Amino acid sequence: MQPAATTAEPGRQSPLPALAVEGLSKSFRTGFWLNRVVSPLRGCTLEVFAGETFGLLGPNGAGKTTLLKVLLGIVRPSAGKATLLGQPLGDAAVKARLGYLPENPYFYEYLTGEETLRFVGELFGLSGGVLAGRISGLLDRVGLSREAARRPLRKYSKGMLQRIGLAQALINDPQLVFLDEPMSGLDPAGRRQIREIILQLRAEGKTVFFNSHILTDVEVLCDRIGLLVQGALVSCGSLGELLGTEQTYSAEVAGASIAQLSHLLSHSEQCGERVRGRLKVPVAQFTAQLPPQAVLIDLKLERRSLEEFFQAKVAEHQGRVLDT
Known part of the structure; x- marks a missing residue:
């Protein structure tokens, strides 16, 4: 599969997916004797097209973060295959075009916000005026003042860490952005700002894949939605397709x-x-x-509301899939 030759218009589907997953599964052994097998991801298959914003929903423990970690090469899949930007998982050139914000980002707490962005930017080969301009623009974009950027991260609040985490995810001007609970720890003003950033990324033709528990944000931001329950993708489509015309x-x-x-x-x-x-x-x-x-x-x-759809689908599918 080759990467799409052109970027899709914001919100429009490209003929080729930016992300394609087929039968992806992950299992591991747990317990004192490693005699119990847990499967947080079970035969997941989906496509996310270039230029669209895709929201992955699911209750706690559904496997959302595991899916992101498999796609990013942090965890190896037990079965199945996937491509990012047309290339198999692990391709080094593709990784340089990805951005990632974990749900609970960990940073060197004695670095300042600005030093953190400089460190990450240099990992991507940025330097000089290009890196300085990128850092300045991202601080403005995520709403961190210059004074805050000069303070060590150990003095940051949870919301400030989330903002610097989003900035580092965008430092390389990625083509495909993964955000794991991007609104976590933010006040209403911060959530609104992150929503605006995601909409800006969409307007720029970026592909955004994010997990969230906040259904209102998903309704506002996403072109399509997937619902993961006990590791299995049980629904996928636009709001109109999922909620229907009923x-x-x-x-x-x-x-x-x-x-x-x-x-x-x-x-x-x-x-x-x-x-x-x-x-x-x-x-x-x-x-x-x-x-x-x-x-x-x-x-x-x-x-029918998205919340009602979510609750009904989770109730319908929970318990159908048992640990093997």
Whole structure:
């Protein structure tokens, strides 16, 4: 497989994937006698196209970080194969075109922020005015002041470490960026800034692959989404493809209890003297079967949310795959 010859328009799929995974698995032995096999990744297959932002969702322990580590060559796969930018895993030339922010980055704590970026930049062969300009631009981009950049990292907060981590991931102007929980430890203003950076990367034609637990960020940022449960990719597609065009109605009813409406409404909640919930039945049937004393206050057309999709899929697939 050869790399795509041109960069796709932001948000548009290139004919060839920037990342292709086929049947990727990872198992290892654990326990005192190493007599138990754990499989954090099971036959994962997916494609991420050049220029798109791809979000990988999953509960804790689903295998999201393991997948990133396998793709980056930190961990060897037990089975399957993958390519990055058209080349097999481990290709040195490809690694120079990658950026990576771990979930819990570790830095030399006695280096300053600026020294850290200079150190990483020099590892990529940058020097002189090019490196100085890159460092200055990235500090502005991630929202770290020059005063903060001159302080040692041992004096940084979790949010500041996350910012310098993102800056080092971009120091080589990568073509493919991996971000593991990039919003971790950030306040709302910091999260907004990181979202803007990811959108800028997308506008520049970069490919961004990131893990996240924050569903609202995924909805805003991602062209496509994958859902990993117990090491297996159970869903993958755009929001429209995953959530579908199926529409439901929510209703607000006065004069009746949740118990009286249980056959008509799901996800019900009591709000003072009113009950709110989602219709289980068609609208005509709902209005016809309301208790005589009930008054319909509000009826709204809605679409299934990403959170509901996530919870339903996780509940559906958890327990299906057992450790071997």
